[in-house]
Amino acid sequence: MLIERTLEASADPLPARALDFIAAGRSRFKSIDCFDFVPSDYDMAWRCLNALPRGRFCEWGSGFGIVTGLAEMLGFESYGIEVDPPLADASRALLQEFGLRASIETGDYLQSTLRADVYFVYCWPGKLAATEEHFEAIAPISSTLLICWGQSDIRCKVRKQA
Secondary structure (H helix, E strand, C coil): CEEEECCCCCCCCCCHHHHHHHHHHHCCHHHCCCCCCCCCCHHHHHHHHHCCCCCEEEEECCCCCHHHHHHHHCCCEEEEEECCHHHHHHHHHHHHHCCCCCEEEECCHHHCCCCCCEEEECCCHHHHHHHHHHHHHHCCCCCEEEEEEECCEEEEEEECCC
């Protein structure tokens, strides 16, 4: 069962390293031709993640790996899953350039069974129900799903025992 929870985003500003990482990622956006890549609001993602207890993090549809890298900078053990091979390769290069160890898998997150404490996804509206169903099927009890309903509209859902 999923319960929507209000999440008070942190007011802490992003450190210079995080801002540099975001800028480096954004500078690569035009280098990959991927029709369905939509960037997240990285400042908002940082503030939401910073408000959560640290643990294992997985970004579903990780794109350039920016949210995955930010999560690692915040102290999460970070993983990303990206279906587009060139995007996955670009994210690995960006993470490596900044000395980050987050792992990026190439594949469909709806097929993944990777277990985490926190999941982050910015899915297409037509995949929202399937994404929530998949989260309920594989996520541990009490894990959190941060799901973007728009660039700056990040909602928090928690898996509870039925």
